[in-house]
Amino acid sequence: MKNFTLSTLGLALALATTTATTGCKDKVKEDPEKPSPVAFKDYSVNPALVKTLQGFDRVKVHTLISSDDVLEQSPDFIYGAQPDGAGMMRNPNGEGYVMVTNHEILQSVSRVYLDKTLKPVKGEYIVDGAGGMWRLCSATLATPEEHGFGPTLLTAGESGIESMIHSIDPMGSIADRSRTDRTLAALGKCSAENAVPLPTKAFPGKTVIFIGEDESNPANSMGQVNMYLSNTTGDLQNGKLYMLRRQDQNITETAMEVGKSYDVEFVEYDNVKSSTGAQLAAQSVEKKAIQFARVEDLDYGKGNATNNRNLYFTSTGVSPDKINPAPGLTMWGRVYKLELDAKNPLKGKITPLIDGNEDPGNSIVNPDNICVTENYAYIQEDGDSFYRDNKHDGRIWQFDLRTKTLKPMLEMDHRRDDATFNAKYNSVNSDRLSSWEYGAMYDISDLIGVPGTFVVNLHPHTWQDEKYKGADGSGVSSNKEGGQTVILRNVPR
Numbered sequence: 384m385k386n387f388t389l390s391t392l393g394l395a396l397a398l399a400t401t402t403a404t405t406g407c408k409d410k411v412k413e414d415p416e417k418p419s420p421v422a423f424k425d426y427s428v429n430p431a432l433v434k435t436l437q438g439f440d441r442v443k444v445h446t447l448i449s450s451d452d453v454l455e456q457s458p459d460f461i462y463g464a465q466p467d468g469a470g471m472m473r474n475p476n477g478e479g480y481v482m483v484t485n486h487e488i489l490q491s492v493s494r495v496y497l498d499k500t501l502k503p504v505k506g507e508y509i510v511d512g513a514g515g516m517w518r519l520c521s522a523t524l525a526t527p528e529e530h531g532f533g534p535t536l537l538t539a540g541e542s543g544i545e546s547m548i549h550s551i552d553p554m555g556s557i558a559d560r561s562r563t564d565r566t567l568a569a570l571g572k573c574s575a576e577n578a579v580p581l582p583t584k585a586f587p588g589k590t591v592i593f594i595g596e597d598e599s600n601p602a603n604s605m606g607q608v609n610m611y612l613s614n615t616t617g618d619l620q621n622g623k624l625y626m627l628r629r630q631d632q633n634i635t636e637t638a639m640e641v642g643k644s645y646d647v648e649f650v651e652y653d654n655v656k657s658s659t660g661a662q663l664a665a666q667s668v669e670k671k672a673i674q675f676a677r678v679e680d681l682d683y684g685k686g687n688a689t690n691n692r693n694l695y696f697t698s699t700g701v702s703p704d705k706i707n708p709a710p711g712l713t714m715w716g717r718v719y720k721l722e723l724d725a726k727n728p729l730k731g732k733i734t735p736l737i738d739g740n741e742d743p744g745n746s747i748v749n750p751d752n753i754c755v756t757e758n759y760a761y762i763q764e765d766g767d768s769f770y771r772d773n774k775h776d777g778r779i780w781q782f783d784l785r786t787k788t789l790k791p792m793l794e795m796d797h798r799r800d801d802a803t804f805n806a807k808y809n810s811v812n813s814d815r816l817s818s819w820e821y822g823a824m825y826d827i828s829d830l831i832g833v834p835g836t837f838v839v840n841l842h843p844h845t846w847q848d849e850k851y852k853g854a855d856g857s858g859v860s861s862n863k864e865g866g867q868t869v870i871l872r873n874v875p876r
Contacts, residue, residue: 419832422500423872427452431869432808432819432843434796436778442792443872447838448495448503450851450865456496460506463489463854464864466840467752467822468538468577470524471497471830475554480830483509483536483553484840485522487822488862490515491560491855492522492538492551501831501870510538510551512859513561517542520597521577521680521752521823524553531583532590532617537567539575541597544660547571548578548594550619561857570611571624571652572660574598576679576751583616585683585691590618591728593694595678598664605636605712606678607667608696608721610649612728625649625729626672627721634674635711636698641735647673647721649729673733676701676712679751679765680823684784685876686757692728694721695760697750700739705770708740715739715770716750718762718782737762737782737789744774746789748817754824754837756876758784761792761824761837766817767844777817779824779839781875793839793871795819808865809845819843828876837871 425431427446435442448462465487474481480497492510495503510519517540525533534553540546547566570578576597585591592611613622628634630646639645650670652663667674677699684690700716701709708714718737724730739747751765760782766773779793797819798804822840846865853860 420499421831421833422502423870426502427867429865429867432796432841432867433793433839433869436791436794438790439781439792441873444793445870445872447501447868447870449867450846450854452503454495454503454506456505457507461851461854462495462506462866462868463491463493464851464862464866465489465822465842466493466866466868467520467842468522469823469825469838469840469868470522470536470553471825471827471838472524472526472534472553473830479504481553482838482868483524483551484868485519485538485822486855486866487518487520487541487842488864489855489857489860490517490519491857492519492536493855494553507557508560508855509553509555509557510549511560511855512857514559514563514565515549516540516563517546519549520575523577523579525580529582530580532580537578537580537592539578539594541574541576544574544598544664545572546574546660548575560855567619568656569620569622569624570594571609571655571663572658573607573609573663574660577681578611579681579683579694581683581694582688582691584688585723586728588616589614589728590616590622593681593696595681595696597677597679597699605674605676606698607672607675608678608681609652610728612649624652624655626652626667626670627733628670628672629733632671634671636673636675636713636717637708637711639733639735641738641741644732644734647731647733674711676709676714676716680753682753682755682760684755684757689725690757692723692725694723695719695736695753695755696721697753697762699749699751699765700768702768702770705768706772713738713740715743716747718747718750718753718760736787744770744772747780748773748775748778750780752821752823754826755784756826759875760784761874763821763824763839764817765820767820769815769817773816775816777819777821779821795841795843807846808843810847811845813845818845826876833872835872835874835876837874839869839871841867841869843867
């Protein structure tokens with residue numbers, strides 16, 4: 384399981400009400416007598432690389448940290464490329480906060496210390512490219528308060544079907560950054576985007592973790608929704624792994640219509656710990672799991688136990704020629720709702736909520752990360768599939784779970800008419816739409832005591848400089864991209 388350098392019980396108690404996960408966490412009551420000391424301003428020397436869109440003027444963007452920033456307590460630290468899955472918690476050893484972040488292409492996890500105002504003051508790597516072993520995409524910071532175990536960062540390897548999921552102590556020693564023994568065999572092998580545990584309120588006494596398989600090669604099977612289930616809270620070693628299947632055993636994604644619900648069940652994988660990823664993928668075909676076009680991120684509803692049993696996930700979409708869909712699979716991307724039976728997590732209903740094909744190129748394009756609150760789902764695009772008919776740069780969309788209304792809230796700000804800006808942030812001279820993508824978006828409102836506050840990670844792929852190469856110190860990756868994390872204020876929840 385985990386290898387904490389601090390007392391697990393002591394740290395759990397210290398963090399009992401002080402953590403924000405990669406998804407959007409449940410509300411707790413703010414104390415009006417204790418105003419937040421957080422100061423909202425631009426802490427980075429780099430400008431924000433996103434802008435708000437019409438109708439979201441109240442949403443404010445502030446830079447938190449970027450690759451050019453020099454932190455006072457660690458001047459040699461470089462905030463590396465492709466910040467993706469992440470979480471934030473109070474610093475158990477002092478004032479302020481600790482932010483842990485995957486850097487996808489670096490196969491690394493950084494830990495940044497923020498003071499009580501949210502100013503970054505120190506950074507280091509707790510997983511480097513040797514320890515990460517695979518690209519690390521999204522992640523979930525599991526906590527005692529919300530999930531009944533942890534704190535631990537569940538970060539998923541996504542470099543092919545033999546990749547695995549790590550359990551990383553967010554306060555672990557940097558001397559452990561190259562360790563390769565923190566993987567979870569019981570959660571199986573696959574090209575995973577995220578591993579998301581449900582809150583304890585969803586199924587008391589159980590550990591329920593959903594895994595999205597981001598596979599796009601029919602030879603390996605397509606993407607699945609997998610579920611790890613243990614009848615013991617916090618048990619990450621002895622549970623069983625299941626795959627999502629329609630009860631009528633129709634495996635075709637596009638055979639499901641938007642707005643229509645279908646009965647589903649979870650079917651057990653055999654011999655998970657001793658099987659290769661290829662063998663598990665073969666089982667998903669043999670046992671007729673639903674074959675999605677790249678299941679990327681997942682998150683659960685907030686506010687109460689019923690909402691916690693509603694899982695939302697993206698199917699990013701595939702197109703062999705960037706123009707036409709692959710048979711039976713979404714091309715532009717979909718968002719699904721999975722409602723679990725209150726008495727049995729192995730049963731439920733699935734409903735496609737959104738399909739970008741309903742307005743191709745204007746609606747959602749390749750949805751990747753997703754952040755769900757009580758009333759909304761926020762959907763981050765990964766449009767760098769570069770479909771010919773895409774009409775916009777990368778966006779974050781707001782989907783109202785009550786009215787089913789979809790609105791674009793945020794867009795990457797490429798400033799293509801600004802030559803000085805492009806000399807730095809588009810050093811590779813790309814003119815393609817959506818050449819930048821989003822990492823995780825997560826809610827820190829209750830953690831810092833300011834409602835409507837979210838963190839968003841950005842991958843501005845065309846921003847490249849030799850000085851960013853080897854940010855984690857491992858020498859494993861030659862990537863030289865810059866990265867950025869911003870804070871959003873006044874986001875509806």
